[in-house]
Amino acid sequence: MSRTSLVTQMLTNDRGGRVFLAVLATVMVAVPVLNLLVPESSALHVSTYTVTLLGKYLCYALLAVALDLVWGYCGILSLGHAAFFALGGYAMGMYLMRRIGDRGVYGNPDLPDFMVFLNWHELPWYWHGFDSFLFAMIMVVLVPGLLAFVFGWLAFRSRVTGVYLSIITQALTFALMLAFFRNEMGFGGNNGLTDFKDILGFDLQSDATRVTLFAITGALLALGYVLSRYIVSSKLGRVVIAIRDAEDRARFIGYRVELYKLWVFVFSAVLAGIAGALYVPQVGIINPGEFSPLNSIELVVWVAVGGRGTLYGAVIGAVLVNYAKTFFTGALPEVWLFALGGLFVVVTVLLPRGIIGLAGQIKTHRQAKASKQSEALT
Amino acid sequence: MGFTTTGQRRFALNHPFPHFRPTLIVCTLLALLSGHNALADDAPPVAPMPYADAIAALKDRSFDLKAQAVDALVQSGNPLALAALKALVDGDLYYAQDDGRVVIAKDAAGGVLTTDAGSGAALGEAVKRDLKKIIINNTMRNQLRAAIARLSLASDNPDARLSAVLEILKDLTPEAVALLRTAREDEQSRRVREALDTALAIADVNADNKRARLAAIDELSASLYPEARNVLVPLAAKGADGEFVEPDAEIREAAAGAIRIIDGKREFYSTVETAFFGLSLGSVLLLAAIGLAITFGVMGVINMAHGELIMLGAYTTYVVQLLMPHHIEWSLLVAVPAAFLVAGLVGIAIERGVIRFLYGRPLETLLATFGISLILQQTVRTIFSPLNRSVETPQWMSGSLEINSVLSLTYNRLYIVLFSLMVFFALLAILKKTRLGLHVRAVSQNRAMARAMGIRTGWVDALTFGLGSGIAGVAGVALSQLTNVGPNLGQSYIIDSFMVVVFGGVGNLWGTLVGALSLGVVNKFLEPWAGAVLAKILVLVFIILFIQKKPRGLFPQKGRAVEH
Numbered sequence: 001m002s003r004t005s006l007v008t009q010m011l012t013n014d015r016g017g018r019v020f021l022a023v024l025a026t027v028m029v030a031v032p033v034l035n036l037l038v039p040e041s042s043a044l045h046v047s048t049y050t051v052t053l054l055g056k057y058l059c060y061a062l063l064a065v066a067l068d069l070v071w072g073y074c075g076i077l078s079l080g081h082a083a084f085f086a087l088g089g090y091a092m093g094m095y096l097m098r099r100i101g102d103r104g105v106y107g108n109p110d111l112p113d114f115m116v117f118l119n120w121h122e123l124p125w126y127w128h129g130f131d132s133f134l135f136a137m138i139m140v141v142l143v144p145g146l147l148a149f150v151f152g153w154l155a156f157r158s159r160v161t162g163v164y165l166s167i168i169t170q171a172l173t174f175a176l177m178l179a180f181f182r183n184e185m186g187f188g189g190n191n192g193l194t195d196f197k198d199i200l201g202f203d204l205q206s207d208a209t210r211v212t213l214f215a216i217t218g219a220l221l222a223l224g225y226v227l228s229r230y231i232v233s234s235k236l237g238r239v240v241i242a243i244r245d246a247e248d249r250a251r252f253i254g255y256r257v258e259l260y261k262l263w264v265f266v267f268s269a270v271l272a273g274i275a276g277a278l279y280v281p282q283v284g285i286i287n288p289g290e291f292s293p294l295n296s297i298e299l300v301v302w303v304a305v306g307g308r309g310t311l312y313g314a315v316i317g318a319v320l321v322n323y324a325k326t327f328f329t330g331a332l333p334e335v336w337l338f339a340l341g342g343l344f345v346v347v348t349v350l351l352p353r354g355i356i357g358l359a360g361q362i363k364t365h366r367q368a369k370a371s372k373q374s375e376a377l378t
Numbered sequence: 379m380g381f382t383t384t385g386q387r388r389f390a391l392n393h394p395f396p397h398f399r400p401t402l403i404v405c406t407l408l409a410l411l412s413g414h415n416a417l418a419d420d421a422p423p424v425a426p427m428p429y430a431d432a433i434a435a436l437k438d439r440s441f442d443l444k445a446q447a448v449d450a451l452v453q454s455g456n457p458l459a460l461a462a463l464k465a466l467v468d469g470d471l472y473y474a475q476d477d478g479r480v481v482i483a484k485d486a487a488g489g490v491l492t493t494d495a496g497s498g499a500a501l502g503e504a505v506k507r508d509l510k511k512i513i514i515n516n517t518m519r520n521q522l523r524a525a526i527a528r529l530s531l532a533s534d535n536p537d538a539r540l541s542a543v544l545e546i547l548k549d550l551t552p553e554a555v556a557l558l559r560t561a562r563e564d565e566q567s568r569r570v571r572e573a574l575d576t577a578l579a580i581a582d583v584n585a586d587n588k589r590a591r592l593a594a595i596d597e598l599s600a601s602l603y604p605e606a607r608n609v610l611v612p613l614a615a616k617g618a619d620g621e622f623v624e625p626d627a628e629i630r631e632a633a634a635g636a637i638r639i640i641d642g643k644r645e646f647y648s649t650v651e652t653a654f655f656g657l658s659l660g661s662v663l664l665l666a667a668i669g670l671a672i673t674f675g676v677m678g679v680i681n682m683a684h685g686e687l688i689m690l691g692a693y694t695t696y697v698v699q700l701l702m703p704h705h706i707e708w709s710l711l712v713a714v715p716a717a718f719l720v721a722g723l724v725g726i727a728i729e730r731g732v733i734r735f736l737y738g739r740p741l742e743t744l745l746a747t748f749g750i751s752l753i754l755q756q757t758v759r760t761i762f763s764p765l766n767r768s769v770e771t772p773q774w775m776s777g778s779l780e781i782n783s784v785l786s787l788t789y790n791r792l793y794i795v796l797f798s799l800m801v802f803f804a805l806l807a808i809l810k811k812t813r814l815g816l817h818v819r820a821v822s823q824n825r826a827m828a829r830a831m832g833i834r835t836g837w838v839d840a841l842t843f844g845l846g847s848g849i850a851g852v853a854g855v856a857l858s859q860l861t862n863v864g865p866n867l868g869q870s871y872i873i874d875s876f877m878v879v880v881f882g883g884v885g886n887l888w889g890t891l892v893g894a895l896s897l898g899v900v901n902k903f904l905e906p907w908a909g910a911v912l913a914k915i916l917v918l919v920f921i922i923l924f925i926q927k928k929p930r931g932l933f934p935q936k937g938r939a940v941e942h
Contacts, residue, residue: 077741077744151922154923154926155925155926157926158925158926158927158929159929160925160926160929162740162741163680163740163741163744164880164925164929166680166741166744167876167877167880168880168921168922168925170873170876171873171877171918171921171922172918172922174873174918175914175915175918175919175922178911178914178915178918179911179912179915181911182911182912293873294869297682297745297748300745301745301749304745334756334759334760337752337753337755337756337759338752338753338756340749340752341748341749341750341751341752341753341756342749342753343749344745344746344748344749344750344752345732345746345749345750345753347745348736348742348743348745348746348749349732349735349736349746352742
């Protein structure tokens, strides 16, 4: 099978994906236009606040695609994906911290504010190089990728699967959270990294920068989606699905199961890291709370709500749940946890295939009903 | 506490006339003090001031005269003197403005309750306005403390005698040493005797007689009091000029040896203490994890709401204490079954309402129960407010068991270690010896076969889940004594609990026991050099690596049951 035919096949078979990409493209064009070109007095104007909010949702959507790739297609329920997201975010945050230079509260040109506050005199070795944007971007990809590689190599080689894997991924992100809370680590401790000024010389507060970041996030989400779709439609993806459905059988046929899993896991971690790196300049802060196990589990719920194993379902779930979160925490803060908790229960018990699967569920239900009626008639 | 009662009992048995000994000491004291005064002042011996006069003399404005009066009180041998001196140092000694009577005043509702310091007769309530406080200065305060210590040496209570010895240790005058020597002769309590021996040895270390010094050093090597070590250190140390302070080499070596012995012992006891802290942390982990060992280990249900069931148990304790505010001593005994019922019923509701539809889909159970945990947290937040609630500790759980001057174990931790073991063995007995336990094991091994044999599997599932949840509630009662009771209580234990169960080996209660205790002990031994947070991180990393090596934990299940 030639590569072009695979791509055509991929696009023709993926109706939901085509719809998603079309919607994403529309939003990516419409939002910047409505923000920058339509006057603020107009009802159609999209405020910069909304642009940033949408950008945040798109980062979450990319993260959800990353998780869906490992959970929906490979059967690895990672409860630590927020760790990769946060590591990518920290790499970007370190670059943005270095960009502050002497504009910090203490005005120290060599050290970030929190280090001056802690009475440090020298930049720790692992902060060197983050003055360069390129180096930081390499780290955004490399650090989560490397962690996923080492962790996955150990776990998949010794055939840790299912629940056990979920629990140790949770332990991983918990341990990282505890570590990043320590001031001695040199990542700002409890407060994390914040107070960013500019990125590549563009002021982070300006509308143009925000809209650009939004557009870049949208573009990378589309790219991440297409790449993930490409992976799951390729031969590698077929093997990965086989592993999800019957790991032992795939192994006995002769596939090196652990290598396939490792590759998908690392790719997913890199996507999560990129999502984190896009998230930080838009939100303006990264702190150890991003590592909290709760975040990783919430992420799993986005994917479950949207419908796992579809990729675009993850995007829908991420956007919907986060929109609901924004709405509820603003309007009815007490109700949010009830709603989120209820969502967990309802989705898992009643909607095993999520919103995307709902249509199919209704169809089969109708068919079953119809066939029952026809049986009753005959 | 324990020692106090036994000490008193022993004393009462051995002495048919319990008043004999104290009087003897007071007489010696009297002789010594008067002798000392005569020598020191080089003045004609003063006729001992009668007790009543000495009390009256305390009113004098001159601190010198007051100090003499205090000496006279000590010499008087009157049993009331101790109470008067204590009141004086505490600022509770007054004299009436009208008749000049010296009284001890204790705060009471509405005014003060007074007692005549001269006769010990209760005078009833008085108004503070009518009384004038007897003021003392710092010099007198020191004198009073020493005087009280000397008088307390004659006390019936070994604890009082012990603290008296320790007080006297701060300032060992020759007459105090003589006093201690007399007290040593018929001291019955082992603890007080040890303290007395230490004090006497400290006095002898700098004596003239070399043999006595060596004997004293030998004696001090057995003592764990910091004063003993402090006395020995200069004997083995070099002075500022680089020369040994102590000229005699033999003494120096003996002192150095004694310091080594003391340090060795202290290190041993601090290791014992760390091990105890570790066991206590381990038993907390055990309590938190043991319910999970049932729901996760035996039933295969990943119950992320487990931590919230623990929280419910802790809140039940809080509610029980609200309901019986006058019987805090008994509240925990009521709270244990109450928490078991509350958490157990909630658990059964969770199982019947949600989990039952998800058997065979462990990852989905994880998500659904996580949703339930959020709902439970928010419910508690809505009912009890998001702030922490304070749960009182009954009298019998506070305080500590003093093994020696270096090692003391707090009662609440001691009880929790015992309690967690009790819960563990009770659970083990239920699983191994009862009919329910038999059914639980049958269902967990082969559901279809168990059903074919007539076991109502749905019923067993509900009861098992209720049992595991109930135990989580009981753990909550214990945790309410150690940590803050708040809506987030459960979250801090859920990851630890899973680690313990996975580390110990799923489906194996003994594994959970060993896993919990060893993780607790390892954590506490890492803490001194790594710090609390880093120790925790190291333990987590260790478990992650351990699971790679042994994916089924310390004690993996064997046989066909593994496949299910």
